[in-house]
Amino acid sequence: MHLSALALYRNNELYRHWAPILKILSMLWMVLALFMLVPCAVLLLEREPDTQAFGVSILVILSMVALIWLLTYRVPLELKPWQMFILTVTSWTSISGFASLPLVLGAPQLSFTNAVFESVSAITTTGSTVMVDLDSLSDGLKLWRGLMQWMGGIGIIVTGIAILPFLKVGGMRLFHTESSDWSDKVMPRTGGIAKATLGIYIGFTLFAIVSYGLAGMTPIDATVYGMTSIATGGFANSDASFGIYADKPWLLWMGSLFMLSGALPFVLYIRFLRGFKSAPWKDQQVQGLLKLLLAAIMMLSVWRIFHGTPVFEAFTHVTFNVISVVTTTGYASQDYSLWGALPVVAFFYLTFIGGCSGSTSGGMKIFRLQIATLMLRNQLRYLIHANGVFTTRYNQQPVTNDISRGVVAFSFFFFITIALLALSLAALGLDFITALSGAVTAVTNVGPGLGDVIGPAGNFAPLPDTAKWLLCIGMLMGRLEILTVVVLLTPMFWRR
Incomplete structure (x- = not known):
């Protein structure tokens, strides 16, 4: 030129x-x-x-x-802020597109639609797959699937900590209020937080890889499962997912621990390493997540034991699969859709929850459910004491109206997105269970849905191409906390 x-x-x-x-x-x-x-x-x-x-x-x-x-x-x-919105969305979409190239050109020779679906699922750490006969893939392609999810895991932590709060979108806004600015107490600058987070993320990943290897996994399996466990992604090297190691319960318990580690706030790990030893245990998010997991595990374990499953086997598989779904990892050690009606409904509810804000997991995030509960409790108080003055506090800090409005707005768009996506999938001819669970698992970034087609033992390959593109949109919107994408669709954004 x-x-x-x-x-x-x-x-x-x-x-x-x-x-x-x-x-x-x-x-x-x-x-x-x-x-x-x-x-x-x-x-x-x-x-x-x-x-x-x-x-x-x-x-x-x-x-x-x-x-x-x-x-x-x-x-x-x-x-500028408006440019940050565009950068956030275009970075995730363009990286997903470029990451699909080896899947189109490589041995699987996936169609363009399937390759993009696979890469979007990987980068957003959703874990839904259209690929079959995974055991026969080359080690290089297995490694690439794991690396994509590992990149997506650290990407969403950095996005959630450094970018979304700046845009006044995302769960970490709660920790950037004037009265609760953890950044001053942990690291002086966002860059320092990002570097510390990356170091912890790499450390957890290496520990998981070594642990899996010493516990009996092959080197390639240990590497991929180590990356996807910490990233709460769920991509596996076998069509049986983590079920290929179902006969080695110690691996299931290790996997449960690593998935849970990825679903906790990484800023709390930084605080722990900088001398705040009690920070992870005093955090209301962590307490809520652990209590919910314990309640779900106990309920479903009792159900399985009552239906004839040996105690240790029931407790092991229930723990693994509950943690996998709640943390939005998406591994499966067994086809839990065969456990009975109660577990199927319970797992459907658990799909919505997600881990903690500032972690690699998706879903609504546990803190939003906690704040919604606090808001509901205060509303009931107002009904009884109309002239009362009540302050909603979370982690010993007052919850401002700004945060409350954010939770309400996110929840509204979250369920509207699922409803519209499910309706669109049903219009393409998918059955009720596949359409609804597919929409939920895409937006919450969990991976497997329910039913014979996309359930824990199924695959997304049979779905029509249009459905896969719609699910790609759902996965990206869910990973970017929905509002980041929705704001780009409003005319007012482009009339700056």
Whole structure:
């Protein structure tokens, strides 16, 4: 391009608005390409044909990075709030698209729709899959599926801690109120929090990988399951999910521990390491999550024991599957849809909950349920004492009207999104159970649904392509806490 023409282009208002966004996107794509080098190297050592698929994918991504860098290298990295909304949504969608390239070009040779579905499911740590015969995949592709979920796990922690609160969206807003600014007590700057979080995330992942390996998993299984357990993603190297190790109960208990670790707030780990030893146990989110898990596990264990399952087996599999669903991991050690009517309904309810804010898990998050309960209790008090003054407190801090409005707004759009998605899936001919559970599991980022098609023993491959695209939208909206996406659909956003 001629220099004068390039200068004129750079003075364009549209360029000034979009150039910072594209520049940051190119950096994220560069990171994605670097991660692709890992499975590419493994495939090269194994002399697998999939090496070429990763090589071509890396070249495509680097070409896009080079082009954007050429056009934006002088642009300062300063973003306004409205640009942050666009960056958040476009980063997750574009990374999911580029991550699908090896799945299209590699040995599975998935269709474009299936490849995008698989990558969106991975990057959002949902865990729904359209791939079958996973055991026969090359180690490189198994590793890539795990890496995608691992990247998505750390990505949502950083997004949830550093970006969504800044946009006044997301659960960590509660911890950024003037009276409860944990950032001053933990790390002086957001960058320090992100680095500390990454260090803890890597440490947990390495510990999980080593532990799985010492407990009897093969090296590739230990690596993938280690990454996807901490990321609460749920991708497995077998069509049987974690059930391939159902005969080794110690692995199920280890998996339960690692999934739970990924579902707790990572800022509390930072506080713990910086001397606040009681921080994780005094946090109201953690207390609520542990109490709920214990209640669900005890109820379903008693049900299974009453129906003839040995005590230890019942307790082991119930614990694993309950934690898997509540933390939105999506592993399955058994097909719990065969346990009876009560467990099926219970697991459907548990699908909505999710882990803690500031973790890798999806769902509504436990703190929203707790605040909603506190709001309901206060409303009942007002009915009895009309002139009373009541203060809602959470973690020893008052809950402001801003936070209450955020919880109500999120809950409204959360259920509206599920309702519209389920209605759309039903319009495509899916049965009631598949349509409803598919919508719920997509928006909550859990993975398996209910029924014979997409249940714990099923697969999303039989669904029509249109349904898969709708579920991709649901997974992305759920992972980005819905409001981040909804705001882009409003005319007022584009009339700045």
